[in-house]
Each structure stands twice: as C-alpha cells, then as structure tokens.
Amino acid sequence: MRVTHILGWLAWSLHASATILQNGQEREDPWPGQTSVITLDDNWKTYEADAPEVAFKGRWDSQHVSWWSAPGIKTEFTGNKLAVSFGPSTNDGALVAYRVGNLDWQYSNVTADATYQFVGDWSDFGEVSADTGKVFEMRVQIASVSSASDAHLNVPPRFEKKVEVIGGSVAAGQYGTYETLSSWAWLFVAGLGNVEHTLTAYPGVCLVDKQCYGGQSHGIGWYWHRASDPGSRARATYGDEPEQFDVKGDQATDLFLIQMGGNDHRHPNEIPGRNYYHGYIELIDDLHKTHPHATVLLVSQWGSWKQDGLNFVPTEVYEDEHRAIHEHYKDQGFVYYFSTKGLLQHNDINPKNHPTDVGHIKLASHLLQWVRLVLRWELEPLGEVTHGTLYWNNQQEY
Template identity: 40%
Template sequence: MRLEMWVLALTLGLCSVVEGTILQNGQVRETNFPNTKINPAAHDFKTYAADTAELSYKGRWDSKKVSYWSAPGLVFGFSGDMVAISFGEHTINGTLVGYRIGGMDWTFTNVTTGGTHLLVTPETPGVGETYPINPKRFEMRVSNWGYGVQIDKVHVGAGESLIKIPPYKRTIEFIGDSLSAGDFQSYEGLSSFAYGVGEGLGKTEYYVTAFPGICVTDQECWGNPRGQVHQWFYSSDTSWRAAGIWGDNPEPWDFEKMETTPDIVVINLGTNDNNVANNVSAAAYVDAYKKLIQGVHGKYPKAQVVVMELWLGFYKYGNSYAQNQGFQKELQDIVEYFNSPEYLSAPTIWDGTTKTAKTLRTPSKPFVHYFRTKGILQHNDIGPQYHPTDVGAIKVASHLLQYIKMTFGWDLVATGPEVFHETLYWNDQNSY
C-alpha cells in the first residue's frame, strides 16, 4: 500500500469516526447511531472499577485499560437492565464502538473522552430475555483500528451486579496488517475477514493483532516505526496515540496473564514488505517471518500456525484480469523449514530481541500450515484503495472458516448471532 494511500486510509478513518459517517461507493451511507452520552449523576448506579475481576478484556489492552490493534473488546455478565461505561482520558473522542446483548445485532455509538455512555436500557434488544443466555452477556468492541478507548468505570443499576463470564474453550489469533485489520471496510475491524473468522466460528475467543501499513520486517513501513517481528511482543500497536501514551518504552504484552492461550495463530504479513517503496529484500523478509513464528512457537507451544498466501490485488491482463502475488516460494519454504526434522528436533525461539535454543513444554511435531488464497477473490472484490470490499472480506472469511474446519476439526457453532453488520441486502421485486 502506497504511503499516500496509508495517509488517506488514516484520514478517512478519522473522519468516519469523528463525524459518524460511512462512505459506500463514494456516497454517504445513511446511519442512525444513537447518542448515548449521559450525566451519571442523574442516575442511581452501582459502579465498578476498570480492573474488577468480573470484566473480561478481549484482544490487547494495556495496564491502563487502553485498547489497541483491531476489534478489541470488553465482555461481562450483568443483572438488571442497565449498563453504562465511563471512558477515560486516553479515549480518542468520537471513537465508534459496537455493543450488544448476547448474539443480537450490533448497535454502534460514538463515545467521548471522559464521558459516560448508557449502552443498555430496558428497551435494548435482548435485555429482557433469559434464554438461551443467562446471565445476560454484554459485549463491546472498538471498530476503528486507528483509534481506541480507555475503560474508566462500568455501571449497572443500583442493587444489581456484574457477573463473570467464563472464556470460551478455544482461541484463535490473527497477526497481520491492514488486510486483517479491516482497513477500508465499512466497520473496519468489525468488517474484517479476521473478525469474521473469529466471530463466525462461534464460541471462540479471538485476537486480531493487526495494524495497517506494518511490515513483518523490523523497519519503518508507511509510518510504522517497527515491524511485527518486534511489535507483536507488546501491548500497544505502532499508532501515534500509542506513542503518545508510552513514548519510546511501550509496555510488553504479558503472555502469562492472557485469559486463554491461542490454539491457532493465522499470519497474513508481507503485502507491505513486498512493496518496492519499502525496500525489503526477500532474505530480510524470510528472516523476520521465521523469527515471528519462532516467537509464536515459544509463547504458544501447543498452537498450530497458519501461513496465509499473499494476495496483492489484480491487474488487467488482455481481455481479463490476473492476480498479483508475492513471496510465494519464500512462504512455502518457511512452512517446510518449520515442519522439518531439523527444526522440530532443536527449535529456536525468538523473544522479540534475541534468538535462543529452548526446550518446549510439549513434544514438538509439525505445526505450520499453508492456506492458499489464490482464486478466492476476483478483481471486483478489491476496492479502489487496494483492499477487499465487504463482500471480499466475507469471501476470505468463509473459505478460511472451512479450511480451519477441515484441517483442525473445529466445528462451526455460530448458528444465528450476527457477525457482519448491515450486509442484509436483498431484492424483493419479482418482475423487472
């Protein structure tokens, strides 16, 4: 992705969040985001601190309860029929969040720095139901990859309480760039293929550790000062707001305190490394990619790793179109390297700074897989800014869901809850 495209992506992201505007094929999509800001003093609340044990933070949040990367969330159960959240000083004003009860459709609202927002009332869809979810499960997700929120307090009705919701038993993590983060999709992180797989699996925890423009190679790429081979080991992403909070000393991600450990890690990196503007050699790319997988294997010894084949858009080819690809041989060689007896008998672990030989906690066996993307997308599934359309993201998610089901035996157990918001398009005119 060219630098001017990355800047345009950031600019459009900021505009869409601040103004509550979604552009659809260059036209403004009609939205009706409720204004949920309230004066908390006008309500009789029972209030909980941001670090209370009943709150489950999904994705990556730092110790200040500030969200980063793509589609981070907050989940908890509650009694009664009211929920409000107060957002801290590190909330970017106007950040668009989605929230819901159980598997109901997402509702979106723009939250404010230092503001309190009433997100659940007696009129909220699903709040009066006890079947099939009891206690009521509240979920909030940050939609924009470039912005974030800070949780200050959570409120329920007087005399009511928060309830801990146990995590699901299986977990998947995505490590990527703008293609995984949902850049240029309608609801960004909540329209990405990565979110679509995590949510579409059903009863699965998911992390989307992805940020636009980032390389796997540890160098500057489209304004990102570090690559994923380094940044994956930290709570925060490479955004300007993260730099404003943590400066040159970002907080390391505490892998030991993760609520669940990923069973599958999907990596989609190399689109930015492959761009000639970033001047990344094939040798540097392979070295960084290997180190990242070595880091994943060290932190998650039991995890299966899926390496995604790159798709780099399409070009006109005679009277049709052809797909660009990159680092095909390099990626296949990486997969073969990690599944070789030489590596499995003496694995080398990367901790973000150094490589060390390490005895893993479980016996090593082949664990790296190659997911081919060629043929899933066609040229009209890529938007003008070189990223998948909403339909394109759904196509990638659908194929990857089936790949995970066939490769790892994971059942698809989401049989009703909304995944992608506002994709219910139809034609009910029977003659035209």
C-alpha cells in the same frame, strides 16, 4: 482511568455525521444502535475498569489502554439496563460496537468524559428475565461500567479455545466500512463463535525488523511482545521503549493466523525475499516457543491484478518465500499454508489494494470452512461471517 482511541487504530475517525455509500447509494441508518449521554445517579451501581467482573479482551496495557485492533470488554449483568463511561482521552465521535449475548451488533458514536446507556427498557431480550445473567460485549475502551443499583455484574464465562490474528492493514480492516469490524480477521474470529480472540494488527507494519512506514524501527515480531502498536500516537505516549506485553497470558493460544508481506514488498521498504523469509521463520519460532501446541496458518498476501487479454490475473507477494516457509516446517506438522488465489476477484479489491467489504466476507468465509474441515472445529453458534449484523442490501426495491 484513562481511555485512548476506540477499536484500536482507526475507528476514531468514523463519526455519526459521516456518509457511508454502498454501491454508490447513501446507506440508511448507518449507525444502528446510536445511543445518547446520560447522567449517573443513585439508580446506578458503578464498577471501575479494574473490577474483576469486567473482562478485558485483546491487547491492553497496565493502565487499561489498548492500541491494537478491536480491543474489547465482556461482563455478565442482571437487570435490564447497563451503561459505560469513557475517559478523557477518548476521541470525539469514536465508534463502538456492542451486543448482548449473540444478538445483532449495534454501533454508536461516543466521546470523552461521558457516560452512555447501551441497554435499557427499549432492549428486547425475548423471554429472558431481568434476574437472568446476560453477557454484554463491547469492542471499545472504557473508564467504568454501570448496572442498575439493584442488579449486579458477574465475571463472564471464558471459552476454551483462543485464536490470534497477526497482520497489517488488511487484517486490521483499513478502508472497510466499519474499519476493524469489517475486516476478514474480525469476521473470521467472530464467525468461529465460542472462541477467545486477539487481533494483533496495525496498518503499515512490516514483518522484517527494520524501519518501515511512519518511522517504525521494528517489525511485527518485536511488537508482538509490546502492549502498544507501532503508530505515532503510541510512540508519542510511550517513546521507543513501550510497555512489555505478557504473550503467554493466562490462556494458551490454539491457532495463529498470519497475513504479512504487503508492506514489506512495497516501496520504499522493498525487503529482499531472503530477509523476509528469515524474518518469518523467526516469528513462527517465537510463536511456537511461547505456545508450543498452537497451529500456525500462513495466509497469503495478494499483489496487484493484471489484465491479461480478456482476463484479470492475480499476483502474490513473496509467493516463493511463503511456500518455502511452509516447506521448512512441513515435517513438524503445525504450520499450514492458505493460498488466497482464486478466492477474490479484481473487483473485490479497492483502488488501494485492500478488500472491499464483500472481499473481506469472502476471505473470512473460506477461512472458516478451512478451520471446520482441516482442524475439525465446530462453528458455534452459527458460523456466520457477518457476526450477527443485519446485512444491508435486504430490500427488494434496492
């Protein structure tokens, strides 16, 4: 069993030695939950990655390798200890996020050919007994999972609804503090609570099926049917014919969110509006044919902020095309348009035109309320846009 880069495309670049700055000051304890390598012995029972008790979340290929944003696993365990082993292709210092139940997310760095213990005597489960099944979730790629020798893993429960986010670097969380786990897409799906979710997002991907950044010869519509992303590492592994992905899966998707346009619009791609419009129609028709009962939400993509006198005025890429796409499906009733204008300010966007952590939180928060008000979904358990992670600026002396 082999493992490739953790958390999709960029989390491997986050190392324990890195410095995280917030408002110009160094963040204390930037990796809460940091754990260490252990050696498995007779006190442990090991389940290989293909064991039915280990549920894979997000996009994976047949070798249990994932290249997209925030792949993960879930399992239910008894006892009070749990460890995960990582395969030979794991990048040194790769960042993983993990939690038990709906407790706070923890972060740890891991590396190849090693086993790390994530649950132990130090874990606080309140009044929950060792014999009670507890759901462990990790956004990561693995080689095996181990529990105490006198305990066991169970297949975790599956939620009734499923959501998929499709997008480029903004949805993938590029330049966010914790990359994908800082993105609006992750904050949104985690804030929904009890839903299954997949993030089909990759930095630099275009919507239109043509050569894009990094020599990508296809757009997101083509890659939606593939198990690997458009990146150079995946192409070096699989060539120009990556493994097909079962887009129907074993559960129907209830909601798609699409945020595209930034890469198509930029130099050197500069896709004409007409081509972009038809590419978007093809993508939505494909999604609808595969999941005919799903709602599709078009999330607009901002351009640059321009100073107009004493104001900063936002622009939107392909605004006319987005509205025309929505109008095209108006009578069918399954496509909605979500404008981000007025939600973000110029200082919510970093110099490379991607949201800051606060910008991602703002967008996720508004999208959660859209789902609650328009689709009438309950936000369970709490609808928290920071997905159970302790917010950092919590000191009165800060």
